[in-house]
Amino acid sequence: MEQHEARLAVSTVIFALRSDEDSAPALWTPFVRRTRDPYLDQWALPGGWLPDAEPLEEAAARTLAETTGLRPSYLEQLYTFGAVDRSPTGRVISVVYWALVRSDEVTGAVVGNNVQWFPADDLPALAFDHNAIVDYALQRLRTKVEYAHIAHTLLGETFTLAQLRAVHEAVRGQPLDPANFRRSVTASSEIVETGERLAGTPHRPPKLYRYRQFTAGSTDRTPDPTPTEQTRTLP
Amino acid sequence: MEQHEARLAVSTVIFALRSDEDSAPALWTPFVRRTRDPYLDQWALPGGWLPDAEPLEEAAARTLAETTGLRPSYLEQLYTFGAVDRSPTGRVISVVYWALVRSDEVTGAVVGNNVQWFPADDLPALAFDHNAIVDYALQRLRTKVEYAHIAHTLLGETFTLAQLRAVHEAVRGQPLDPANFRRSVTASSEIVETGERLAGTPHRPPKLYRYRQFTAGSTDRTPDPTPTEQTRTLP
DNA sequence: ACAAAAGTGTTGCCGATACACCCATGC
DNA sequence: GCATGGGTGTATCGGCAACACTTTTGT
Numbered sequence: 001m002e003q004h005e006a007r008l009a010v011s012t013v014i015f016a017l018r019s020d021e022d023s024a025p026a027l028w029t030p031f032v033r034r035t036r037d038p039y040l041d042q043w044a045l046p047g048g049w050l051p052d053a054e055p056l057e058e059a060a061a062r063t064l065a066e067t068t069g070l071r072p073s074y075l076e077q078l079y080t081f082g083a084v085d086r087s088p089t090g091r092v093i094s095v096v097y098w099a100l101v102r103s104d105e106v107t108g109a110v111v112g113n114n115v116q117w118f119p120a121d122d123l124p125a126l127a128f129d130h131n132a133i134v135d136y137a138l139q140r141l142r143t144k145v146e147y148a149h150i151a152h153t154l155l156g157e158t159f160t161l162a163q164l165r166a167v168h169e170a171v172r173g174q175p176l177d178p179a180n181f182r183r184s185v186t187a188s189s190e191i192v193e194t195g196e197r198l199a200g201t202p203h204r205p206p207k208l209y210r211y212r213q214f215t216a217g218s219t220d221r222t223p224d225p226t227p228t229e230q231t232r233t234l235p
Numbered sequence: 236m237e238q239h240e241a242r243l244a245v246s247t248v249i250f251a252l253r254s255d256e257d258s259a260p261a262l263w264t265p266f267v268r269r270t271r272d273p274y275l276d277q278w279a280l281p282g283g284w285l286p287d288a289e290p291l292e293e294a295a296a297r298t299l300a301e302t303t304g305l306r307p308s309y310l311e312q313l314y315t316f317g318a319v320d321r322s323p324t325g326r327v328i329s330v331v332y333w334a335l336v337r338s339d340e341v342t343g344a345v346v347g348n349n350v351q352w353f354p355a356d357d358l359p360a361l362a363f364d365h366n367a368i369v370d371y372a373l374q375r376l377r378t379k380v381e382y383a384h385i386a387h388t389l390l391g392e393t394f395t396l397a398q399l400r401a402v403h404e405a406v407r408g409q410p411l412d413p414a415n416f417r418r419s420v421t422a423s424s425e426i427v428e429t430g431e432r433l434a435g436t437p438h439r440p441p442k443l444y445r446y447r448q449f450t451a452g453s454t455d456r457t458p459d460p461t462p463t464e465q466t467r468t469l470p
Numbered sequence: 471a472c473a474a475a476a477g478t479g480t481t482g483c484c485g486a487t488a489c490a491c492c493c494a495t496g497c
Numbered sequence: 498g499c500a501t502g503g504g505t506g507t508a509t510c511g512g513c514a515a516c517a518c519t520t521t522t523g524t
Contacts, residue, residue, distance in 0.1 A: 202497070
Protein backbone atom coordinates (compact mmCIF):
# COMPACT_ATOMS: atom_id res chain seq x y z
CA MET A 1 0.00 0.00 0.00
CA GLU A 2 2.35 2.67 1.16
CA GLN A 3 5.89 2.11 0.06
CA HIS A 4 7.49 5.47 0.56
CA GLU A 5 4.82 7.95 1.55
CA ALA A 6 5.48 11.57 0.82
CA ARG A 7 7.81 13.18 3.33
CA LEU A 8 7.56 16.71 4.60
CA ALA A 9 10.53 19.04 4.67
CA VAL A 10 10.97 22.68 5.60
CA SER A 11 13.55 24.89 3.92
CA THR A 12 14.38 28.57 3.97
CA VAL A 13 15.75 31.04 1.50
CA ILE A 14 17.84 33.56 3.40
CA PHE A 15 18.72 37.02 2.19
CA ALA A 16 21.27 39.35 3.68
CA LEU A 17 23.09 42.46 2.60
CA ARG A 18 26.81 42.38 1.94
CA SER A 19 28.84 45.49 1.35
CA ASP A 20 31.85 44.39 -0.61
CA GLU A 21 34.01 47.14 0.82
CA ASP A 22 33.16 50.58 -0.46
CA SER A 23 31.04 49.24 -3.28
CA ALA A 24 27.27 49.18 -3.36
CA PRO A 25 25.75 46.57 -1.07
CA ALA A 26 24.17 43.54 -2.69
CA LEU A 27 21.96 40.61 -1.74
CA TRP A 28 23.67 37.40 -0.75
CA THR A 29 22.28 34.01 0.14
CA PRO A 30 23.80 31.17 2.19
CA PHE A 31 23.68 27.53 1.20
CA VAL A 32 24.75 24.35 2.95
CA ARG A 33 26.77 21.55 1.43
CA ARG A 34 24.89 18.29 1.16
CA THR A 35 26.41 15.41 3.06
CA ARG A 36 24.14 12.69 1.71
CA ASP A 37 23.64 11.13 -1.58
CA PRO A 38 21.05 12.81 -3.62
CA TYR A 39 23.19 15.68 -4.87
CA LEU A 40 26.08 14.85 -2.52
CA ASP A 41 28.45 17.81 -2.06
CA GLN A 42 26.19 20.21 -3.94
CA TRP A 43 24.87 23.37 -2.39
CA ALA A 44 21.33 23.35 -1.09
CA LEU A 45 18.94 25.47 0.92
CA PRO A 46 19.16 25.14 4.68
CA GLY A 47 16.34 23.01 6.01
CA GLY A 48 15.35 19.63 7.33
CA TRP A 49 12.51 17.20 7.94
CA LEU A 50 9.53 18.50 9.83
CA PRO A 51 9.29 17.10 13.36
CA ASP A 52 5.82 15.90 14.29
CA ALA A 53 5.28 18.38 17.08
CA GLU A 54 6.94 21.50 15.73
CA PRO A 55 5.13 24.40 14.07
CA LEU A 56 6.19 25.03 10.50
CA GLU A 57 7.63 28.45 11.10
CA GLU A 58 9.56 27.30 14.14
CA ALA A 59 11.02 24.45 12.15
CA ALA A 60 12.15 26.93 9.54
CA ALA A 61 13.77 29.19 12.11
CA ARG A 62 15.40 26.31 13.93
CA THR A 63 16.94 24.54 10.94
CA LEU A 64 18.06 27.88 9.64
CA ALA A 65 19.82 28.61 12.91
CA GLU A 66 21.33 25.14 13.26
CA THR A 67 22.89 25.09 9.85
CA THR A 68 23.93 28.68 9.33
CA GLY A 69 23.99 30.13 12.84
CA LEU A 70 21.69 32.92 11.81
CA ARG A 71 18.56 34.24 13.43
CA PRO A 72 16.10 35.84 11.05
CA SER A 73 14.73 39.32 11.63
CA TYR A 74 11.94 38.55 9.20
CA LEU A 75 10.44 35.20 8.31
CA GLU A 76 7.53 34.39 6.06
CA GLN A 77 6.16 31.39 4.26
CA LEU A 78 7.01 31.46 0.57
CA TYR A 79 5.39 28.53 -1.17
CA THR A 80 5.01 24.77 -0.92
CA PHE A 81 6.83 22.83 -3.60
CA GLY A 82 5.59 19.34 -4.26
CA ALA A 83 6.34 18.21 -7.80
CA VAL A 84 6.50 14.43 -7.78
CA ASP A 85 9.98 14.27 -9.26
CA ARG A 86 11.62 16.94 -7.12
CA SER A 87 13.76 14.38 -5.39
CA PRO A 88 15.15 11.18 -6.94
CA THR A 89 14.73 9.35 -3.63
CA GLY A 90 10.97 9.61 -3.33
CA ARG A 91 8.27 12.18 -2.94
CA VAL A 92 9.26 15.19 -0.90
CA ILE A 93 6.98 18.11 -0.20
CA SER A 94 8.91 21.18 0.90
CA VAL A 95 7.25 24.02 2.73
CA VAL A 96 9.65 26.83 1.93
CA TYR A 97 10.08 30.01 3.94
CA TRP A 98 12.07 33.10 3.12
CA ALA A 99 13.97 35.16 5.62
CA LEU A 100 15.82 38.43 5.97
CA VAL A 101 18.72 38.75 8.37
CA ARG A 102 20.54 41.82 9.57
CA SER A 103 24.01 42.52 8.25
CA ASP A 104 25.56 42.50 11.71
CA GLU A 105 24.15 39.02 12.29
CA VAL A 106 25.94 37.79 9.22
CA THR A 107 29.41 38.76 10.35
CA GLY A 108 29.21 36.51 13.39
CA ALA A 109 27.73 33.58 11.55
CA VAL A 110 29.14 30.18 10.74
CA VAL A 111 31.53 30.23 7.83
CA GLY A 112 32.78 26.69 7.85
CA ASN A 113 33.23 25.02 4.52
CA ASN A 114 29.79 23.54 4.92
CA VAL A 115 28.19 26.93 4.54
CA GLN A 116 28.85 29.30 1.72
CA TRP A 117 27.34 32.57 0.58
CA PHE A 118 26.59 33.45 -3.01
CA PRO A 119 25.23 36.58 -4.68
CA ALA A 120 21.50 36.10 -4.92
CA ASP A 121 21.38 36.90 -8.59
CA ASP A 122 24.38 34.80 -9.59
CA LEU A 123 23.99 31.32 -8.18
CA PRO A 124 25.79 28.07 -8.88
CA ALA A 125 23.87 24.93 -9.75
CA LEU A 126 22.02 23.97 -6.62
CA ALA A 127 20.57 20.67 -5.51
CA PHE A 128 17.02 19.64 -6.38
CA ASP A 129 14.83 22.49 -7.66
CA HIS A 130 16.44 24.97 -5.34
CA ASN A 131 17.54 27.34 -8.09
CA ALA A 132 13.95 27.89 -9.09
CA ILE A 133 12.98 28.32 -5.46
CA VAL A 134 15.55 31.03 -4.85
CA ASP A 135 14.50 32.81 -8.02
CA TYR A 136 10.94 32.77 -6.83
CA ALA A 137 11.91 34.06 -3.40
CA LEU A 138 13.94 36.83 -4.95
CA GLN A 139 11.00 37.83 -7.06
CA ARG A 140 8.77 37.90 -3.97
CA LEU A 141 11.29 39.97 -2.06
CA ARG A 142 11.49 42.47 -4.89
CA THR A 143 7.76 42.94 -5.18
CA LYS A 144 7.16 42.97 -1.45
CA VAL A 145 9.84 45.48 -0.59
CA GLU A 146 7.94 48.01 -2.68
CA TYR A 147 4.79 47.99 -0.63
CA ALA A 148 5.72 46.46 2.72
CA HIS A 149 8.02 47.91 5.32
CA ILE A 150 10.58 45.17 5.52
CA ALA A 151 13.76 46.72 4.17
CA HIS A 152 14.87 47.87 7.61
CA THR A 153 15.08 44.26 8.79
CA LEU A 154 18.21 43.92 6.67
CA LEU A 155 19.91 46.66 8.67
CA GLY A 156 20.69 47.07 12.34
CA GLU A 157 18.50 48.61 14.97
CA THR A 158 19.30 52.13 13.90
CA PHE A 159 20.19 53.34 10.45
CA THR A 160 20.45 56.40 8.28
CA LEU A 161 18.11 57.15 5.44
CA ALA A 162 20.97 56.66 3.02
CA GLN A 163 21.48 53.15 4.34
CA LEU A 164 17.81 52.37 4.05
CA ARG A 165 17.83 53.75 0.55
CA ALA A 166 20.83 51.60 -0.30
CA VAL A 167 18.81 48.55 0.72
CA HIS A 168 16.01 49.48 -1.61
CA GLU A 169 18.46 50.14 -4.38
CA ALA A 170 20.18 46.81 -3.85
CA VAL A 171 16.93 44.90 -3.86
CA ARG A 172 15.34 46.71 -6.75
CA GLY A 173 18.53 47.03 -8.71
CA GLN A 174 18.17 50.67 -9.62
CA PRO A 175 19.14 54.01 -8.11
CA LEU A 176 16.51 56.05 -6.29
CA ASP A 177 16.25 59.78 -5.91
CA PRO A 178 17.41 60.60 -2.37
CA ALA A 179 15.00 63.48 -1.95
CA ASN A 180 11.95 61.58 -3.07
CA PHE A 181 12.94 58.48 -1.18
CA ARG A 182 13.20 60.51 1.98
CA ARG A 183 9.76 61.95 1.53
CA SER A 184 8.06 58.69 0.69
CA VAL A 185 9.52 56.93 3.68
CA THR A 186 9.01 59.69 6.21
CA ALA A 187 5.48 60.35 5.01
CA SER A 188 4.52 56.77 5.83
CA SER A 189 5.59 57.23 9.45
CA GLU A 190 7.34 53.94 9.02
CA ILE A 191 10.38 55.18 10.88
CA VAL A 192 11.21 57.47 13.77
CA GLU A 193 14.16 59.71 14.51
CA THR A 194 16.36 58.55 17.34
CA GLY A 195 17.62 62.06 18.00
CA GLU A 196 21.19 60.99 17.39
CA ARG A 197 23.40 61.45 14.40
CA LEU A 198 26.01 59.29 12.79
CA ALA A 199 29.43 60.87 13.36
CA GLY A 200 32.70 60.39 11.55
CA THR A 201 31.52 60.98 8.03
CA PRO A 202 33.47 63.24 5.71
CA HIS A 203 30.39 65.35 5.29
CA ARG A 204 27.30 66.52 7.10
CA PRO A 205 26.39 63.92 9.75
CA PRO A 206 23.08 62.21 8.96
CA LYS A 207 20.30 61.57 11.44
CA LEU A 208 19.76 58.09 12.79
CA TYR A 209 16.36 56.45 12.61
CA ARG A 210 14.80 53.34 13.95
CA TYR A 211 11.79 51.36 12.86
CA ARG A 212 8.54 52.58 14.29
CA GLN A 213 7.76 50.08 17.02
CA PHE A 214 11.06 48.62 18.02
CA THR A 215 11.00 47.28 21.54
CA ALA A 216 14.19 46.54 23.36
CA GLY A 217 13.10 42.92 23.58
CA SER A 218 15.02 41.00 20.96
CA THR A 219 12.21 38.74 19.85
CA ASP A 220 10.65 40.23 16.79
CA ARG A 221 7.31 38.76 16.07
CA THR A 222 6.58 37.55 12.60
CA PRO A 223 5.14 40.57 10.85
CA ASP A 224 3.13 39.09 8.10
CA PRO A 225 1.30 36.32 6.61
CA THR A 226 -0.89 34.11 8.72
CA PRO A 227 -4.61 34.39 8.10
CA THR A 228 -5.28 37.06 10.63
CA GLU A 229 -3.08 39.68 9.12
CA GLN A 230 -1.84 41.00 5.89
CA THR A 231 -1.43 44.48 4.57
CA ARG A 232 -1.30 45.57 1.02
CA THR A 233 -1.40 48.82 -0.82
CA LEU A 234 -0.11 48.37 -4.30
CA PRO A 235 0.88 45.70 -6.79
CA MET B 236 9.55 7.18 18.05
CA GLU B 237 7.01 8.05 15.47
CA GLN B 238 3.53 7.41 16.66
CA HIS B 239 1.40 9.35 14.26
CA GLU B 240 3.61 11.21 11.81
CA ALA B 241 2.25 14.34 10.26
CA ARG B 242 -0.17 13.68 7.43
CA LEU B 243 -0.51 15.77 4.32
CA ALA B 244 -3.84 17.03 3.06
CA VAL B 245 -4.90 19.25 0.19
CA SER B 246 -7.96 21.50 0.40
CA THR B 247 -9.44 24.21 -1.74
CA VAL B 248 -11.43 27.34 -1.10
CA ILE B 249 -13.82 27.82 -3.99
CA PHE B 250 -15.40 31.10 -4.98
CA ALA B 251 -18.26 31.58 -7.40
CA LEU B 252 -20.67 34.33 -8.21
CA ARG B 253 -24.33 33.93 -7.41
CA SER B 254 -26.96 36.32 -8.66
CA ASP B 255 -29.85 35.99 -6.25
CA GLU B 256 -32.36 36.92 -8.91
CA ASP B 257 -32.25 40.54 -9.96
CA SER B 258 -30.14 41.55 -7.00
CA ALA B 259 -26.46 42.29 -7.08
CA PRO B 260 -24.30 39.19 -7.50
CA ALA B 261 -22.28 38.06 -4.51
CA LEU B 262 -19.50 35.61 -3.71
CA TRP B 263 -20.51 32.17 -2.51
CA THR B 264 -18.46 29.25 -1.33
CA PRO B 265 -19.29 25.53 -1.24
CA PHE B 266 -18.54 23.25 1.69
CA VAL B 267 -18.90 19.53 2.20
CA ARG B 268 -20.43 17.82 5.19
CA ARG B 269 -17.98 15.78 7.21
CA THR B 270 -18.82 12.09 7.46
CA ARG B 271 -16.18 11.17 10.02
CA ASP B 272 -15.61 11.99 13.55
CA PRO B 273 -13.50 14.98 14.08
CA TYR B 274 -16.22 17.57 13.50
CA LEU B 275 -18.75 15.00 12.27
CA ASP B 276 -21.60 16.60 10.30
CA GLN B 277 -19.97 20.02 10.29
CA TRP B 278 -19.16 21.84 7.11
CA ALA B 279 -15.59 21.74 5.85
CA LEU B 280 -13.52 22.69 2.84
CA PRO B 281 -13.44 20.18 0.00
CA GLY B 282 -10.20 18.27 0.01
CA GLY B 283 -8.51 15.00 0.85
CA TRP B 284 -5.25 13.28 1.61
CA LEU B 285 -2.44 13.75 -0.85
CA PRO B 286 -1.73 10.62 -2.88
CA ASP B 287 1.95 9.77 -3.15
CA ALA B 288 2.19 10.18 -6.88
CA GLU B 289 -0.11 13.12 -7.53
CA PRO B 290 1.01 16.73 -8.00
CA LEU B 291 -0.36 19.11 -5.42
CA GLU B 292 -2.38 21.21 -7.81
CA GLU B 293 -3.87 18.14 -9.49
CA ALA B 294 -4.89 16.80 -6.12
CA ALA B 295 -6.63 20.07 -5.39
CA ALA B 296 -8.46 20.04 -8.71
CA ARG B 297 -9.41 16.39 -8.37
CA THR B 298 -10.76 16.47 -4.83
CA LEU B 299 -12.58 19.65 -5.67
CA ALA B 300 -14.24 17.97 -8.63
CA GLU B 301 -15.05 14.75 -6.80
CA THR B 302 -16.78 16.41 -3.91
CA THR B 303 -18.50 19.35 -5.55
CA GLY B 304 -18.61 18.43 -9.23
CA LEU B 305 -16.94 21.69 -10.15
CA ARG B 306 -14.03 22.38 -12.44
CA PRO B 307 -12.06 25.50 -11.61
CA SER B 308 -11.35 28.17 -14.17
CA TYR B 309 -8.61 29.49 -11.95
CA LEU B 310 -6.57 27.64 -9.37
CA GLU B 311 -3.69 28.86 -7.27
CA GLN B 312 -1.91 27.79 -4.13
CA LEU B 313 -2.97 29.85 -1.13
CA TYR B 314 -0.95 28.88 1.91
CA THR B 315 0.13 25.86 3.88
CA PHE B 316 -1.44 25.54 7.29
CA GLY B 317 0.38 23.39 9.79
CA ALA B 318 -0.36 24.44 13.36
CA VAL B 319 0.21 21.43 15.58
CA ASP B 320 -3.27 21.51 17.08
CA ARG B 321 -5.25 22.05 13.89
CA SER B 322 -6.77 18.62 14.13
CA PRO B 323 -7.61 16.75 17.34
CA THR B 324 -6.65 13.45 15.73
CA GLY B 325 -3.00 14.18 15.09
CA ARG B 326 -0.82 16.49 13.10
CA VAL B 327 -2.22 17.48 9.74
CA ILE B 328 -0.51 19.81 7.33
CA SER B 329 -2.89 21.21 4.75
CA VAL B 330 -1.69 22.69 1.50
CA VAL B 331 -4.61 24.92 0.64
CA TYR B 332 -5.52 26.16 -2.83
CA TRP B 333 -8.09 28.71 -3.84
CA ALA B 334 -10.18 28.53 -6.95
CA LEU B 335 -12.59 30.55 -9.03
CA VAL B 336 -15.35 28.86 -10.98
CA ARG B 337 -17.64 30.25 -13.62
CA SER B 338 -21.25 30.92 -12.77
CA ASP B 339 -22.54 28.60 -15.48
CA GLU B 340 -20.49 25.77 -13.96
CA VAL B 341 -22.20 26.24 -10.66
CA THR B 342 -25.71 25.71 -11.93
CA GLY B 343 -24.95 22.19 -13.07
CA ALA B 344 -23.03 21.21 -9.97
CA VAL B 345 -23.80 18.74 -7.24
CA VAL B 346 -26.34 20.03 -4.78
CA GLY B 347 -26.88 16.98 -2.62
CA ASN B 348 -27.24 17.54 1.08
CA ASN B 349 -23.56 16.78 1.41
CA VAL B 350 -22.64 19.98 -0.38
CA GLN B 351 -23.91 23.38 0.54
CA TRP B 352 -23.13 26.90 -0.54
CA PHE B 353 -22.77 29.85 1.80
CA PRO B 354 -22.14 33.55 1.24
CA ALA B 355 -18.39 34.01 1.48
CA ASP B 356 -18.66 36.81 4.00
CA ASP B 357 -21.27 35.17 6.20
CA LEU B 358 -20.16 31.67 7.07
CA PRO B 359 -21.36 29.17 9.65
CA ALA B 360 -18.93 27.59 12.08
CA LEU B 361 -16.73 25.33 10.00
CA ALA B 362 -14.62 22.35 10.95
CA PHE B 363 -10.99 22.73 12.04
CA ASP B 364 -9.47 26.14 11.28
CA HIS B 365 -11.39 26.43 8.04
CA ASN B 366 -13.07 29.71 8.95
CA ALA B 367 -9.71 31.40 9.21
CA ILE B 368 -8.62 29.80 5.96
CA VAL B 369 -11.61 31.08 4.05
CA ASP B 370 -11.12 34.54 5.48
CA TYR B 371 -7.54 34.49 4.34
CA ALA B 372 -8.53 33.31 0.88
CA LEU B 373 -11.13 36.02 0.63
CA GLN B 374 -8.57 38.60 1.57
CA ARG B 375 -6.22 37.27 -1.10
CA LEU B 376 -8.95 37.33 -3.71
CA ARG B 377 -9.81 40.91 -2.86
CA THR B 378 -6.27 42.16 -3.11
CA LYS B 379 -5.44 40.13 -6.18
CA VAL B 380 -8.48 41.11 -8.18
CA GLU B 381 -7.25 44.68 -8.06
CA TYR B 382 -4.03 44.09 -9.91
CA ALA B 383 -4.43 40.75 -11.69
CA HIS B 384 -6.79 39.92 -14.50
CA ILE B 385 -8.75 37.15 -12.90
CA ALA B 386 -12.25 38.55 -12.51
CA HIS B 387 -13.31 37.27 -15.92
CA THR B 388 -12.77 33.68 -14.77
CA LEU B 389 -15.91 34.04 -12.68
CA LEU B 390 -17.96 34.74 -15.81
CA GLY B 391 -18.56 32.79 -18.98
CA GLU B 392 -16.54 32.90 -22.16
CA THR B 393 -18.03 36.17 -23.28
CA PHE B 394 -19.34 38.95 -21.11
CA THR B 395 -20.33 42.59 -21.11
CA LEU B 396 -18.38 45.28 -19.37
CA ALA B 397 -21.26 45.75 -16.96
CA GLN B 398 -21.00 42.09 -15.96
CA LEU B 399 -17.28 42.34 -15.47
CA ARG B 400 -17.79 45.45 -13.44
CA ALA B 401 -20.38 43.67 -11.33
CA VAL B 402 -17.75 41.06 -10.51
CA HIS B 403 -15.35 43.67 -9.31
CA GLU B 404 -18.06 45.34 -7.30
CA ALA B 405 -19.07 42.06 -5.70
CA VAL B 406 -15.53 41.17 -4.78
CA ARG B 407 -14.51 44.58 -3.57
CA GLY B 408 -17.83 45.34 -1.98
CA GLN B 409 -18.24 48.83 -3.35
CA PRO B 410 -19.73 50.40 -6.48
CA LEU B 411 -17.43 51.48 -9.27
CA ASP B 412 -17.86 54.27 -11.77
CA PRO B 413 -18.90 52.66 -15.06
CA ALA B 414 -17.04 55.20 -17.17
CA ASN B 415 -13.78 54.92 -15.30
CA PHE B 416 -14.02 51.17 -15.04
CA ARG B 417 -14.44 50.92 -18.77
CA ARG B 418 -11.37 53.00 -19.42
CA SER B 419 -9.15 51.20 -16.96
CA VAL B 420 -10.04 47.79 -18.29
CA THR B 421 -9.91 48.63 -21.98
CA ALA B 422 -6.66 50.51 -21.59
CA SER B 423 -4.99 47.39 -20.22
CA SER B 424 -5.88 45.43 -23.38
CA GLU B 425 -6.99 42.73 -21.03
CA ILE B 426 -10.07 42.05 -23.06
CA VAL B 427 -11.10 42.05 -26.71
CA GLU B 428 -14.36 42.83 -28.45
CA THR B 429 -16.09 39.84 -29.95
CA GLY B 430 -17.96 41.99 -32.47
CA GLU B 431 -21.28 40.83 -31.15
CA ARG B 432 -23.73 42.50 -28.85
CA LEU B 433 -26.00 41.23 -26.18
CA ALA B 434 -29.60 41.53 -27.36
CA GLY B 435 -32.84 41.58 -25.44
CA THR B 436 -32.00 44.29 -23.00
CA PRO B 437 -34.50 47.07 -22.29
CA HIS B 438 -31.89 49.57 -23.32
CA ARG B 439 -28.98 50.04 -25.63
CA PRO B 440 -27.40 46.62 -26.30
CA PRO B 441 -23.89 46.33 -24.90
CA LYS B 442 -20.91 44.92 -26.72
CA LEU B 443 -19.65 41.47 -25.80
CA TYR B 444 -16.02 40.93 -24.90
CA ARG B 445 -13.83 37.96 -24.27
CA TYR B 446 -10.59 37.60 -22.41
CA ARG B 447 -7.55 38.39 -24.46
CA GLN B 448 -5.98 34.99 -25.16
CA PHE B 449 -8.86 32.62 -25.05
CA THR B 450 -8.61 30.67 -28.29
CA ALA B 451 -6.82 27.34 -28.00
CA GLY B 452 -4.52 28.83 -25.49
CA SER B 453 -1.88 26.73 -23.91
CA THR B 454 0.51 29.56 -24.44
CA ASP B 455 0.03 31.30 -21.20
CA ARG B 456 2.62 33.76 -20.46
CA THR B 457 2.79 32.98 -16.77
CA PRO B 458 0.35 35.36 -15.16
CA ASP B 459 1.54 34.84 -11.63
CA PRO B 460 4.89 33.60 -10.54
CA THR B 461 4.76 29.96 -9.61
CA PRO B 462 7.98 28.36 -10.67
CA THR B 463 7.07 24.76 -11.27
CA GLU B 464 3.45 24.41 -10.56
CA GLN B 465 1.48 27.04 -12.28
CA THR B 466 -1.84 28.73 -12.20
CA ARG B 467 -4.31 27.33 -14.63
CA THR B 468 -6.77 29.20 -16.73
CA LEU B 469 -8.74 26.43 -18.23
CA PRO B 470 -12.08 26.66 -20.01
C1' DA C 471 -41.59 59.84 -26.28
C1' DC C 472 -39.38 57.98 -22.33
C1' DA C 473 -36.55 55.22 -19.35
C1' DA C 474 -32.39 53.11 -18.71
C1' DA C 475 -28.12 51.69 -19.43
C1' DA C 476 -24.12 52.05 -22.93
C1' DG C 477 -20.55 54.78 -24.01
C1' DT C 478 -17.66 59.55 -24.48
C1' DG C 479 -15.59 63.98 -22.92
C1' DT C 480 -13.68 67.00 -19.63
C1' DT C 481 -12.09 68.76 -15.49
C1' DG C 482 -9.56 68.91 -11.22
C1' DC C 483 -6.97 66.79 -7.71
C1' DC C 484 -3.13 64.27 -5.92
C1' DG C 485 0.96 61.72 -5.78
C1' DA C 486 5.22 60.69 -7.96
C1' DT C 487 9.26 62.27 -10.55
C1' DA C 488 12.87 65.42 -11.78
C1' DC C 489 15.88 68.63 -10.47
C1' DA C 490 17.48 73.07 -8.51
C1' DC C 491 19.18 74.58 -4.41
C1' DC C 492 20.83 75.30 0.50
C1' DC C 493 23.14 73.07 4.83
C1' DA C 494 26.75 71.14 7.70
C1' DT C 495 30.64 68.70 8.43
C1' DG C 496 35.80 66.75 7.61
C1' DC C 497 39.71 67.87 5.46
C1' DG D 498 37.48 77.18 1.24
C1' DC D 499 36.08 73.08 -1.00
C1' DA D 500 34.19 68.67 -1.70
C1' DT D 501 30.55 65.61 -0.39
C1' DG D 502 26.63 63.82 0.88
C1' DG D 503 22.49 65.44 3.96
C1' DG D 504 18.34 67.66 3.57
C1' DT D 505 14.49 71.12 1.53
C1' DG D 506 11.73 73.44 -2.04
C1' DT D 507 9.15 73.37 -6.15
C1' DA D 508 7.49 72.78 -10.97
C1' DT D 509 5.65 69.38 -13.93
C1' DC D 510 3.56 65.31 -15.53
C1' DG D 511 0.32 61.48 -15.62
C1' DG D 512 -3.21 58.72 -13.65
C1' DC D 513 -7.53 58.56 -11.66
C1' DA D 514 -11.92 59.93 -9.51
C1' DA D 515 -15.92 62.71 -10.37
C1' DC D 516 -19.48 63.94 -13.17
C1' DA D 517 -21.74 66.15 -17.19
C1' DC D 518 -23.12 64.72 -21.46
C1' DT D 519 -24.46 62.03 -25.76
C1' DT D 520 -26.08 57.53 -27.90
C1' DT D 521 -29.04 53.63 -28.65
C1' DT D 522 -32.08 50.37 -27.79
C1' DG D 523 -37.01 48.26 -25.82
C1' DT D 524 -41.40 49.35 -24.55
